[in-house]
Amino acid sequence: MNRFSVHIHGWLLLLPAAVLLVLFTHYPVVATLYHSFFSTPRGSVPPVWVGLENYRQMIDDPVFWQALTNNLWFAVGTIPLSIALALLMAIWVNGKIQGRSFLRLAYFTPTVLPMIAVANIWLFFYTPQYGLLEQITGFLGWPSHNWLGSRDTALACLIAVAVWKEAGFFMIFYLAALQQIPPNLNEAGAIEGAGRWYFFRRITFPLLMPTTLFVLVNAVINAFRLIDHVVVMTRGGPDNTTSLLLYYVYEVGFKYWDSAYAAALTMVLLLGLALLAIAQFAFFERRTHYQ
Amino acid sequence: MSAVRLESVSKHWGASHAVDRISFETRSGQFIVLLGPSGCGKSTTLRLIAGLETTAGGHIFIGDREVTSLPPAKRNVSMVFQSYALFPHLSVAENILFGLKVRGVNVGERQERLTQVADLLSLDSLLDRKPSQLSGGQQQRVALGRAIIARTPVCLMDEPLSNLDAQLRSEMRSEIRALQQKLGITMVYVTHDQTEAMSMADQVILMRDGRIEQDAAPAELYHRPASVFAARFIGTPPMNVVALANAGDAAGGAVIRGSTTVIDALPGEGRLLGIRPEDIVIGATGVAGTVEYLDYLGADSIVKCRVGDELLLVRTPGKFHGVPGDVVHMEWNPASQHFFDAASGRRIDTLDTVARAAA
Ligand SMILES: Nc1ncnc2c1ncn2[C@@H]1O[C@H](COP(=O)(O)OP(=O)(O)O)[C@@H](O)[C@H]1O
Ligand SMILES: [Mg+2]
Numbered sequence: 001m002n003r004f005s006v007h008i009h010g011w012l013l014l015l016p017a018a019v020l021l022v023l024f025t026h027y028p029v030v031a032t033l034y035h036s037f038f039s040t041p042r043g044s045v046p047p048v049w050v051g052l053e054n055y056r057q058m059i060d061d062p063v064f065w066q067a068l069t070n071n072l073w074f075a076v077g078t079i080p081l082s083i084a085l086a087l088l089m090a091i092w093v094n095g096k097i098q099g100r101s102f103l104r105l106a107y108f109t110p111t112v113l114p115m116i117a118v119a120n121i122w123l124f125f126y127t128p129q130y131g132l133l134e135q136i137t138g139f140l141g142w143p144s145h146n147w148l149g150s151r152d153t154a155l156a157c158l159i160a161v162a163v164w165k166e167a168g169f170f171m172i173f174y175l176a177a178l179q180q181i182p183p184n185l186n187e188a189g190a191i192e193g194a195g196r197w198y199f200f201r202r203i204t205f206p207l208l209m210p211t212t213l214f215v216l217v218n219a220v221i222n223a224f225r226l227i228d229h230v231v232v233m234t235r236g237g238p239d240n241t242t243s244l245l246l247y248y249v250y251e252v253g254f255k256y257w258d259s260a261y262a263a264a265l266t267m268v269l270l271l272g273l274a275l276l277a278i279a280q281f282a283f284f285e286r287r288t289h290y291q
Numbered sequence: 292m293s294a295v296r297l298e299s300v301s302k303h304w305g306a307s308h309a310v311d312r313i314s315f316e317t318r319s320g321q322f323i324v325l326l327g328p329s330g331c332g333k334s335t336t337l338r339l340i341a342g343l344e345t346t347a348g349g350h351i352f353i354g355d356r357e358v359t360s361l362p363p364a365k366r367n368v369s370m371v372f373q374s375y376a377l378f379p380h381l382s383v384a385e386n387i388l389f390g391l392k393v394r395g396v397n398v399g400e401r402q403e404r405l406t407q408v409a410d411l412l413s414l415d416s417l418l419d420r421k422p423s424q425l426s427g428g429q430q431q432r433v434a435l436g437r438a439i440i441a442r443t444p445v446c447l448m449d450e451p452l453s454n455l456d457a458q459l460r461s462e463m464r465s466e467i468r469a470l471q472q473k474l475g476i477t478m479v480y481v482t483h484d485q486t487e488a489m490s491m492a493d494q495v496i497l498m499r500d501g502r503i504e505q506d507a508a509p510a511e512l513y514h515r516p517a518s519v520f521a522a523r524f525i526g527t528p529p530m531n532v533v534a535l536a537n538a539g540d541a542a543g544g545a546v547i548r549g550s551t552t553v554i555d556a557l558p559g560e561g562r563l564l565g566i567r568p569e570d571i572v573i574g575a576t577g578v579a580g581t582v583e584y585l586d587y588l589g590a591d592s593i594v595k596c597r598v599g600d601e602l603l604l605v606r607t608p609g610k611f612h613g614v615p616g617d618v619v620h621m622e623w624n625p626a627s628q629h630f631f632d633a634a635s636g637r638r639i640d641t642l643d644t645v646a647r648a649a650a
Contacts, residue, residue, distance in 0.1 A: 184376035187343050192390035192441070193364030202389075206380045289380035289421075 036263035054264035067248040075223040077159035086170030119232035177211040294477035300349030311501040327498035369438035533601035535559030549599025565629035568606040577622035
């Protein structure tokens with residue numbers, strides 16, 4: 001009886017969180033999966049079972065493939081760069097330098113700013129003719145360039161914004177992890193004659209592995225669910241060169257109102273992310289030392 | 292040749308002088324202990340020698356080289372930290388070999404030295420473990436191993452035993468001492484524990500508020516403390532230090548303040564008497580006192596007696612048969628009396644006491 005009531009207690013305590021989780025996470029996933037097997041209802045035409053038709057359509061959809069390719073490039077451009085920058089900045093502001101609280105704050109600011117505000121600031125940098133970037137290149141005597149309007153540079157511009165925003169956020173995690181490493185280790189290394197780079201390679205970096213893994217999983221997820229910047233800065237243009245997966249899902253769902261196809265796209269995106277996260281954990285788990 | 296020499300070395304943080312113009316030197320192969328209460332600047336002194344802190348003044352020599360402004364790696368010292376500072380993600384073997392790898396010692400020699408050190412410290416069966424899988428004592432051995440494998444002539448240790456239980460501590464004490472003698476290392480060892488200092492050291496440097504109170508061998512520290520502070524820091528229970536007064540009779544001489552028995556021929560005013568509890572014998576004659584409190588410890592008892600205005604602790608063998616309120620008489624050899632200046636707290640050595648101590 002006693003044990004039984006303990007169980008009841010436990011479940012009751014879990015209930016609110018579980019309800020929210022089921023209502024807003026699990027149920028929508030299942031519902032989306034369900035809808036992805038039906039056709040999109042149009043006017044008085046009810047949805048009919050179409051099986052994998054929506055998924056087959058994806059294979060023949062060049063815009064989907066372009067969004068996927070764009071997104072992969074976006075990931076390749078943002079993830080290593082933002083993590084490396086985060087680590088560098090963390091090591092720097094963890095040192096004994098003057099005004100380090102100010103530096104920490106400065107690096108963290110991009111994270112505090114709302115996405116839309118960030119996008120707007122950068123929109124100004126990139127503006128043709130009188131944007132900040134144009135003024136600088138103009139001053140240097142370089143030819144004028146429409147950064148966001150050109151097929152060659154639009155995606156790179158988005159990558160720059162994302163790196164700028166993510167690096168400060170990841171830095172906080174690295175900074176926290178660095179402060180967990182006892183300063184004695186550094187001193188022991190110094191007495192043994194380990195140089196900075198050697199010590200970083202053999203001690204600091206391995207000890208930061210749990211953080212790197214965490215940051216990496218977050219970076220991957222963020223890279224594949226970015227949409228705000230695209231909406232504000234390029235709307236996927238020019239010629240879909242900056243259309244990322246989530247933005248494409250949004251377009252299909254809320255511009256073309258093809259909700260069934262959007263559901264199928266969403267499922268593919270979710271599945272991809274889940275596989276990536278599992279692969280990362282499986283790969284790094286063995287190489288990671290948790291304290 | 293001195294192995295380690297400090298000349299007027301200072302270190303301060305803001306206005307606080309952690310280490311204030313201290314000088315000492317030690318011969319090669321000596322076990323030297325920096326002793327003192329918490330916060331007196333022992334660790335700072337050690338870290339200055341290691342090069343982990345920069346000096347604000349003075350010179351540090353290791354061997355025949357001045358190392359004052361050299362980085363830690365160039366000073367040719369090894370160090371054991373209070374918290375061991377083992378690398379948590381590396382195995383015991385990798386931890387011990389860390390320094391040799393840094394210096395690019397070849398694999399053959401590395402392996403040979405590892406086997407030797409593991410043998411010496413009985414670590415053979417633990418080499419593949421991570422530090423988190425070791426007990427405190429085992430971690431301590433690994434830290435020792437990492438220090439001695441480098442074969443540096445000087446080894447620095449900062450309270451290496453303070454995280455161990457009493458049993459293990461006394462075991463490790465003799466082990467470290469034996470190791471130091473076997474390898475002929477010069478050891479600079481920091482502790483706040485006077486028992487550790489007395490039992491391990493060739494030379495004790497007693498520190499107080501960033502200065503050296505006394506620099507002497509353990510026996511001298513015990514038998515001829517240079518000040519009241521030194522006298523009371525060594526020994527358990529600490530030395531009795533009581534105020535003296537001039538004896539009332541015509542002959543002069545000193546009495547314990549508030550009592551009548553003359554204990555010294557010179558006037559007592561302005562002097563303090565130091566007498567160790569273990570040097571006092573309770574008997575039929577001598578200074579009279581009243582028992583105030585008894586503490587039976589098994590092998591001996593501590594008896595607290597009131598003599599005039601002062602209290603004396605007496606260590607007496609076995610169980611003391613008496614109750615508080617009893618009047619007892621205490622005797623001691625005049626040679627075991629120490630006198631200190633009441634104002635400065637420094638030791639007073641009259642020709643008389645020197646002669647008696649020598650006799
Ligand atoms: N990094 C530091 N910053 C400021 N004060 C310090 C620092 N390290 C030590 N001190 C001060 O210097 C004094 C001596 O410290 P320390 O050498 O650690 O003493 P001990 O090892 O004898 O206990 C203390 O008063 C301590 O507060
Ligand atoms: Mg200390």
